[in-house]
Amino acid sequence: MLKLDQVDTYYGNSHILQRLSFEVPEGKCVALLGRNGAGKTTTIHSIAGLTPPRQGSITYKGQPISGLPPYKIARRGIGLVPQGRRIFPSLSIRENLTVPAKDSRSTESSRQKWTLDEVYKLFPILKEREHNMGTQLSGGQQQMLAIGRALMTNPEFILMDEPSEGLAPVIIEQVGDIIKKLKETGLSILLVEQNFYLACGAADEVLVMNKGHIVWKGTPQELLANEEIQHQYLGV
Numbered sequence: 001m002l003k004l005d006q007v008d009t010y011y012g013n014s015h016i017l018q019r020l021s022f023e024v025p026e027g028k029c030v031a032l033l034g035r036n037g038a039g040k041t042t043t044i045h046s047i048a049g050l051t052p053p054r055q056g057s058i059t060y061k062g063q064p065i066s067g068l069p070p071y072k073i074a075r076r077g078i079g080l081v082p083q084g085r086r087i088f089p090s091l092s093i094r095e096n097l098t099v100p101a102k103d104s105r106s107t108e109s110s111r112q113k114w115t116l117d118e119v120y121k122l123f124p125i126l127k128e129r130e131h132n133m134g135t136q137l138s139g140g141q142q143q144m145l146a147i148g149r150a151l152m153t154n155p156e157f158i159l160m161d162e163p164s165e166g167l168a169p170v171i172i173e174q175v176g177d178i179i180k181k182l183k184e185t186g187l188s189i190l191l192v193e194q195n196f197y198l199a200c201g202a203a204d205e206v207l208v209m210n211k212g213h214i215v216w217k218g219t220p221q222e223l224l225a226n227e228e229i230q231h232q233y234l235g236v
């Protein structure tokens with residue numbers, strides 16, 4: 001569904017992604033793991049059009065998307081749950097959810113529509129607190145809000161950047177359950193994580209990244225059994 005082929009992304013003269021190639025099949029969750037600075041966020045930003053690649057191709061459902069502005073990539077059906085959640089602090093929870101959905105052209109008509117009610121069904125706590133300000137939520141609830149806000153753009157594919165960041169272990173487990181539920185709705189997911197156990201619990205395939213390229217790929221079971229890779233690239 002999403003394919004990166006020989007992607008090179010730079011910040012100025014710094015060559016960050018180096019001939020990066022991988023695929024995310026339809027309906028699957030692929031986790032991208034790696035230490036700080038490996039290039040995971042840069043990968044997400046390259047796909048979303050925030051830091052376009054200088055060379056190589058990114059295709060989504062067979063169509064090239066590299067070079068398109070971020071809003072056009074979003075309209076194609078790729079939603080972003082950014083690192084650090086980026087909740088709008090001066091808006092209520094309801095407003096945080098409805099603001100990105102306001103532009104009716106933001107959705108291509110054939111896709112299943114996520115409504116406010118459906119997002120509230122998935123995250124009942126957001127309904128209970130819909131008139132609170134975004135910043136009055138706990139870290140886990142803010143993560144639900146960030147996911148709900150991405151769903152309101154009716155994506156078929158979601159990019160999730162470190163959803164476990166700053167959360168307590170019990171909440172990280174809940175995030176894992178949410179990712180499984182999203183997959184059951186038919187979404188395809190690229191999950192960037194530093195949390196080895198969350199990634200292995202939620203993903204169908206794991207990619208390990210180091211210095212801007214993929215150094216290992218396999219199933220979560222294979223990674224759990226491979227202590228050398230865990231130690232060398234993930235600091236587990």
Ligand SMILES: Nc1ncnc2c1ncn2[C@@H]1O[C@H](COP(=O)(O)OP(=O)(O)OP(=O)(O)O)[C@@H](O)[C@H]1O
Pocket residue numbers: 011014016034035036037038039040041042043194
């Ligand atoms: N805006 C920027 N300008 C210059 N260099 C940057 C910028 N953002 C990131 N980098 C560099 O690019 C490299 C990859 O960073 P990136 O944020 O993609 O890593 P990451 O794997 O997501 O790590 P983290 O988990 O810390 O976010 C790092 O060496 C980082 O210092």
